[in-house]
Amino acid sequence: MVQETPSNLGEFKVWTQQGQARRGQLTTAHGVIQTPVFMAVGTLATVKAMTPEELLEAGTQVVLGNTYHLHLRPGEKTIQKLGGLHKFMNWHGPILTDSGGFQVFSLAKLRKLTEEGVEFRSHINGAKLFLSPETSMQIQMDLGSDIIMAFDECLKHPATKEEIKKSMDLTYRWLLRSKAAMTRPESLLFGIVQGGLDIESRKYSLQQVTSVDLPGYALGGFSVGEPMELMYKIVDQIAPMMPAHKPRYLMGVGTPTDLIMSVDAGIDMFDCVMPTRVARNGTLFTWQGKVSIKRSEYKEDPSPLDPECDCYTCKNYSKAYLRHMFMSGEILGSRLNTIHNIHFYMTLMKRVRQSLEDGTWSEFKQFCLTRFSKKEAAS
């Protein structure tokens, strides 16, 4: 599928705004993304348990690929030879790839950090590997990604102010190198604001990163175990300070409540493994709160998982069947649960966009918080 690059590539239009919450759209080489958007995580060139058709059916607009994992296997050169990541995985909508930084700092072994980049050993076979702004950009360009993330350092929490500043300065120098190395005209490069959980550090990083003109900016380093109230507080302050005419992406977030709170702060883009990962573990998001499908109360329950949901799972199967699939360790259980959770997240974001169009965001936000907060807090 050869697509012509749109003449307004990278354009981000904000259609309407209520408070800080924005309804917009971003033009990529593989299509226009309606925001606010939740992007499905497809680490190894597959959103686990789903086909691309099922993703589309659920309303998925963007799929994430993972630089670190795809570099390890099957290798970006292999994917490039096979026509790029879109063709390889049979997903022809927009693809965003992360830079590999987060995985290097969370998964890989024996890291050695220098100004040049990070030397590390593969978590699969121990092979010695090296990632730098230049190699990360090259990998993401080889994959044919539509949105490429700058290579940054991800600090562990907690970190001292001094460690944070040193890291932000390095991330800034790496951003300049990322921009110089990203030479693929069809791709959009996003910069990543770091700064941990300290508001002054966040402002410092924001200023550094937004001093580089880029088609989009992200907030990294959240959702790493901090109290959610603290994240909300920082995002509430930082998001509105991000460039108004560029998309704002909150990386690795989050629960349905997190999404609502962050849209309200002015965030446009999200990704998280949560809906797919917890689905495989039997935790399901519904409009009545979270459901743990293994509970014995569902053994003979003929009702659908969520009577307010029109996904394939809810239209065709009982809670009793979903429980049986889960208890038996059946692949179809993982499939049906994932279909539902992805559908739930995509429907939530569709309703977010609709309410912003209708001017009913504030009511919809309250409705969601009431519906979700109790059960989420309990589990």
Place this chain on the structure above:
Amino acid sequence: MVQETPSNLGEFKVWTQQGQARRGQLTTAHGVIQTPVFMAVGTLATVKAMTPEELLEAGTQVVLGNTYHLHLRPGEKTIQKLGGLHKFMNWHGPILTDSGGFQVFSLAKLRKLTEEGVEFRSHINGAKLFLSPETSMQIQMDLGSDIIMAFDECLKHPATKEEIKKSMDLTYRWLLRSKAAMTRPESLLFGIVQGGLDIESRKYSLQQVTSVDLPGYALGGFSVGEPMELMYKIVDQIAPMMPAHKPRYLMGVGTPTDLIMSVDAGIDMFDCVMPTRVARNGTLFTWQGKVSIKRSEYKEDPSPLDPECDCYTCKNYSKAYLRHMFMSGEILGSRLNTIHNIHFYMTLMKRVRQSLEDGTWSEFKQFCLTRFSKKEAAS
């Protein structure tokens, strides 16, 4: 979905015959089955990794359920309360259930065999359980099965002539009890011919079992590790001696070559876990022979698994992608492989039926044996 029971329930018509090979159809309470047919194994109320829609898309006509496994979990009374197995698993075509005999003798622990039945312990939690002709019939009736298998004893190979005779006589007495206990008018009861690998024992059992008037007869106890040539030899002799106007079902068989050889001997129905099980292990059946998708030669192979196949997998993915999914242990790999193998088996049987209709069975048989035999033997 409430279906009216057809007035010609259980009718088996043979449309045409070439040599011993027959093209027929069997009427069940959930639809007419075109034979020869391969039935997909859905042990725990799911054909592993597949949705019912995908099964239909592949041309699946009948799904098997497993009495032993479903009795253990979630329990037939639970399934009955939820509206029966068809509704529970969202499969509205014909369902055949085995009697549980094979699993009791292969999976369960601490068996104690008496005239009355078999006492055993669950392989899941060690619970003490009992199966007899009467309980097996009751379970299958509770599930709402369209084709119910008689409860038989499955001997281990090798067995002495005396052991075989004792077992056949018990199986016969159990068949009479199965028939007396099977009181559900919508279900069809099939008897099972045993007799191991001894032709005289097979004839003895055949005479016993076919002395009971039933809508169908099966050959059990094959595909348990014996040389395939020996099975072909016995099936070649026994199948034509089975009642001509009743469907003949060869249980637990087999490879594509086994199916072709057995259709040629006059068999109408088959089931086997092979296409689904080996798919999950990366072995794929194609019109060019078997493929082990993990082989490194496929790492950068952009071609489809089988250029002669029009399944979803072959239309949308490369061998390189299938290999990557398999090597990464991704659920989508199991899905795509299973879709292909089931599609391959169903297409094979469709072409078998077509060739019988066209009068080209003998040519098609030769074509298949040439295509399949070499690679199957090699792997």
